[in-house]
Amino acid sequence: MDKFGIIPNPLDKNSKLSDLAxxxxxxxxGLSFNIFIxxxxxxxxxxxxxxxxxxxxxPIILLLIGTHVxxxxxxxxxxxxxxxxxxxxxxxxxxNDYRRLLITNEYYEVVKAIFGILANLLSLFVLFTFFGxxxxxxxxxxxxxxxxxxxxxxxALVFFSSFQLVTRIIRYILIKKIKESDELAxxxxxxxxxxxxxxxxxxxxxxxxxxxMMYVFSVPTMIIGFVAxxxxxxxxFSVVEIVRxxxxxLSTDKIDKTVVKHNISFIPDEKNEAAIFGILxxxxxxxxxxxxxxxxxxxxxxxxxPENTLxxxxxxxxFIQVPLTGGNKIVDQTDYVTQNFLYNRGELREKGEQLxxxxxxxxxxxxxxxxVVFSDIKTVTLEKAKIIIEKNNGEKFAYAYLDKEYLDILKxxxxxxxxxxxxxxx
Numbered sequence: 001m002d003k004f005g006i007i008p009n010p011l012d013k014n015s016k017l018s019d020l021a022x023x024x025x026x027x028x029x030g031l032s033f034n035i036f037i038x039x040x041x042x043x044x045x046x047x048x049x050x051x052x053x054x055x056x057x058x059p060i061i062l063l064l065i066g067t068h069v070x071x072x073x074x075x076x077x078x079x080x081x082x083x084x085x086x087x088x089x090x091x092x093x094x095x096n097d098y099r100r101l102l103i104t105n106e107y108y109e110v111v112k113a114i115f116g117i118l119a120n121l122l123s124l125f126v127l128f129t130f131f132g133x134x135x136x137x138x139x140x141x142x143x144x145x146x147x148x149x150x151x152x153x154x155x156a157l158v159f160f161s162s163f164q165l166v167t168r169i170i171r172y173i174l175i176k177k178i179k180e181s182d183e184l185a186x187x188x189x190x191x192x193x194x195x196x197x198x199x200x201x202x203x204x205x206x207x208x209x210x211x212x213m214m215y216v217f218s219v220p221t222m223i224i225g226f227v228a229x230x231x232x233x234x235x236x237f238s239v240v241e242i243v244r245x246x247x248x249x250l251s252t253d254k255i256d257k258t259v260v261k262h263n264i265s266f267i268p269d270e271k272n273e274a275a276i277f278g279i280l281x282x283x284x285x286x287x288x289x290x291x292x293x294x295x296x297x298x299x300x301x302x303x304x305x306p307e308n309t310l311x312x313x314x315x316x317x318x319f320i321q322v323p324l325t326g327g328n329k330i331v332d333q334t335d336y337v338t339q340n341f342l343y344n345r346g347e348l349r350e351k352g353e354q355l356x357x358x359x360x361x362x363x364x365x366x367x368x369x370x371x372v373v374f375s376d377i378k379t380v381t382l383e384k385a386k387i388i389i390e391k392n393n394g395e396k397f398a399y400a401y402l403d404k405e406y407l408d409i410l411k412x413x414x415x416x417x418x419x420x421x422x423x424x425x426x
Contacts, residue, residue, distance in 0.1 A: 013278070013403045014346040017184055017325065017339060021098055025105055026086055029079050036072050043068060067126050071119040078115065082108035094325070094347065095184045102191055106172045113168040117161050163205060171198060185250045185326035185336060192332045196242045196299075200235055207231045241299035245331060248300045252323035254366070259304055259321075259328060261370040267315045270361045274312040274413050276406045277322070277352045279399040280341040281305035284388055294330060294337070301330035303337040307369045309352050310387075310399065312413050313361065316374060317389070319399075320367040322352040345403065380414055381423045382407075 047061045085108070089100050171194070178190045214224050281293055294303035306328030307319035321328065324347060326336025340348060355367070372389060381388040384407065388398045407426075414422045 013349065013405075015343045016094055016346050017098070017344045019343065022086060022089065022101055025101065026083055029083050029086075036076055039072065040069070063126060067122060071122070074115060075112065075119075078108060078111055093182070095181050095187050098184050099178055099180060099187050102175050102178065102187075103172075106168075106175045110165075110168045110172050113165045117165055120161060159205075167198065167202060170201075174198075183250065183252065183325045185329070185331070188326075188334065189245060189248070189250060189331060192299075193242060193245055196238055196245070200238050203231065203234065237298065241332075244298050244300045248329055248331060250326060250329060250331075252325065252327055255321045255323065255369065256302065256306070256328050259302070259306055259369055264318075264365055264368045264371050266362045266365060267313075267373075270313050270315045272311055272313050272356060272361060272364075274409050275352060275356060276310040276312075276401060276410065277308070277349045278341060278345040278403055279308060279310050279319075279387075279401050280338065281307070282386065282398050282400040284396045284398045294335065296330040299332055303328045303330065303335065305369070306337045307399075308337070308341060308348060311364070312417075317372045317377075318364070318368055319370045320364060321369055322348055322355055322367065324348055324351065341400075341402075374417055377418060377421060379421050379423060380418055381425055382410055382414060383425045 043065050047065055050061055051058055082105070085104050086101060089097055089104065174194050175191070178187060178194070181187050211224060211228060214227065283291060293305055295301050306321045308324065309320050309322050311318040311320060324336070324340045324344060326334070326340065329336055355364070359366075372391060376391050376393075378390045378392045380390075385402060386398055386400050387410065388396065390396045411424065
């Protein structure tokens, strides 16, 4: 993995999906230090207000602030150790890197949860030691309005803190049980399924507390019924998502034949002359922005134009889908076609070059989704990161590409093949 780049770079031709996941978590943890700085400044302002306007003794303020600062520094140390561990993950296999990334991330989340409970107990101890009587009086006044035992507040705090810790430990145990795989998409499927199941587990006690509180505060029965129905529907749809995600075919040994545009025949004496690894179907112009390139429902979907490589042969333009993790599928929130285009062109290039070495032109047709013979091309417009093709029948389509090295190759080949049918808009 790239240990020096901070932001995932879509212009890096050697990008890998595991780098995207790694850097995403590292960025999230790094940005959280801004919260620490903001909270520290807020504490200083609060200390001044408490001392000047409310005459709270300075030793008590220093104790309260010092406790929070100590907690914050320990939390910051945990974050630093987490970032170091994440950035050192590199095994050579994207799927294994991603699995180790998930396990390491969750391990530190468990550590943070344990420390969070200890920090909360320390804060409560300090508060009740110096402001116990005032806090008890305030809580009693509030809860006496609804004839509720004030101890319920303490019980609720203990329950939710313990529940959060138990949930984190369960997540860590389940993530460690994710099976190793050669495919990152399969590891991610197991991770998504685990999260979906835990969502159902998490909502049960929370839903119970919400419904109980609504009953205690005499919320109308009809509203309670609507909330209960919503919760039941949420669980039902989640179960359907789990079933669909578990059944989706993520194999990469073949392409989805339902996305092949038309019959693609073998042309005798055809030879590959150039390959552009890393293309993505895009809108031709503003009118095509709203064109549907894929669809997804209840956790699963697919992209209709998954071709990721343009082969320029001596007979035609051949659009193929080099098999990559996830194929043309959309699983939960992950569109693998777009993700592979932006952040996995390193693997695309490696597998594409290997495919060209191992397969004959006729065998490559097994991976083709579309083609255009040269005689059917009316014009080709070549832009810095886009190719627009117009056929004699008026059909137009476009592909984006990101690697600058292909621009000169495209210029030379298209000029040689198309002559004045090529328009350069660079």
